[in-house]
Amino acid sequence: MKVYFRVGMIGAFLFLVYLIIFMTGRWREEKPLQKRVTNQEAMSRKLDRIQESLNKLANLLEKPEKKSSPEELSPNENQKEPKKAPPKLYPNSELFVKWGDGLTEEEQKEAEALFKIYGYNAFLSNQIALDRELPDMRDPRCLKKKYPRVLPSVSVVLIYVNEALSVIKRAVRSVITNTPERLLREIILVDDHSTYNDLGKPVEDYIDEIHKERPGLIKRVWHTSPMGLSQARITGWEHAAGDVVAILDAHIEATRGWAEPLLAQIKADRTVVVSPVFEKLHFDDLHVERHMSFAQGFDWALWCMYEFFKPNWSDVDESQPQK
Numbered sequence: 415m416k417v418y419f420r421v422g423m424i425g426a427f428l429f430l431v432y433l434i435i436f437m438t439g440r441w442r443e444e445k446p447l448q449k450r451v452t453n454q455e456a457m458s459r460k461l462d463r464i465q466e467s468l469n470k471l472a473n474l475l476e477k478p479e480k481k482s483s484p485e486e487l488s489p490n491e492n493q494k495e496p497k498k499a500p501p502k503l504y505p506n507s508e509l510f511v512k513w514g515d516g517l518t519e520e521e522q523k524e525a526e527a528l529f530k531i532y533g534y535n536a537f538l539s540n541q542i543a544l545d546r547e548l549p550d551m552r553d554p555r556c557l558k559k560k561y562p563r564v565l566p567s568v569s570v571v572l573i574y575v576n577e578a579l580s581v582i583k584r585a586v587r588s589v590i591t592n593t594p595e596r597l598l599r600e601i602i603l604v605d606d607h608s609t610y611n612d613l614g615k616p617v618e619d620y621i622d623e624i625h626k627e628r629p630g631l632i633k634r635v636w637h638t639s640p641m642g643l644s645q646a647r648i649t650g651w652e653h654a655a656g657d658v659v660a661i662l663d664a665h666i667e668a669t670r671g672w673a674e675p676l677l678a679q680i681k682a683d684r685t686v687v688v689s690p691v692f693e694k695l696h697f698d699d700l701h702v703e704r705h706m707s708f709a710q711g712f713d714w715a716l717w718c719m720y721e722f723f724k725p726n727w728s729d730v731d732e733s734q735p736q737k
């Protein structure tokens with residue numbers, strides 16, 4: 415880390431030197447060409463010399479550290495050393511506030527780098543099982559409900575752009591595991607022009623793997639240019655062949671019994687648009703927390719908002735659907 419810091423400092427210093435030279439160069443632009451060239455040559459020579467000295471300095475700084483590196487200690491001395499907890503490299507990163515104790519420095523670096531790319535803990539997502547089982551957070555009264563066996567079929571649309579591969583895979587797996595086979599018509603992956611390499615062939619490979627158990631279950635649709643969130647959802651809907659289309663982000667995990675209550679509502683009245691209450695999947699340790707029951711809607715400025723249900727609703731029965 416110290417070495418990186420030093421290299422960083424030297425880099426910053428060099429950049430500053432470059433900036434000063436650049437600015438001085440610009441101020442002198444009115445001067446005759448001959449003089450400007452000589453000035454530039456002199457500057458460039460100076461810069462070379464500064465760089466040389468900095469390299470020497472960097473080499474000098476590296477050497478004492480190498481002497482005290484653990485590899486050069488005798489094996490006995492090494493064993494006697496008590497195991498120290500690895501230092502926290504990113505004390506200011508949100509990712510490590512509640513998570514990440516005991517990670518090696520290398521692991522912390524990887525986790526932080528992935529967090530910067532994805533905005534959630536893709537490092538942890540890559541470690542945990544694709545078919546992990548989440549706790550059942552349904553109201554006990556929901557568990558007693560019976561739904562018709564014959565329900566409309568559902569096409570599940572998962573939209574994404576530059577999502578973590580393991581997150582997409584887990585979303586797909588969770589939908590397959592938690593939707594009755596007779597009801598799941600297909601899963602449609604809509605990729606809004608991702609640029610990350612691992613969302614090409616690795617996704618195709620995963621689809622092939624799924625198709626060994628459920629032939630033709632997954633469709634993949636690729637936008638040839640970025641078209642945005644709403645269009646991605648519309649694209650998914652256009653490709654859907656099921657009676658009902660469930661439109662979701664790709665960073666979800668379906669849980670047991672998610673589909674039947676929604677499909678039963680639509681079977682009873684095919685004009686309704688239904689939305690479940692989504693539990694909260696935490697970005698850092700990926701645990702799930704029960705979310706309060708809200709209705710989602712939009713205000714006149716088109717901000718998405720959450721609205722409480724009627725005051726008497728929870729007194730009556732929280733397991734009932736609500737408008």
Ligand SMILES: [Mn+2]
Nearest residue numbers: 663664665666
């Ligand atoms: Mn989302």
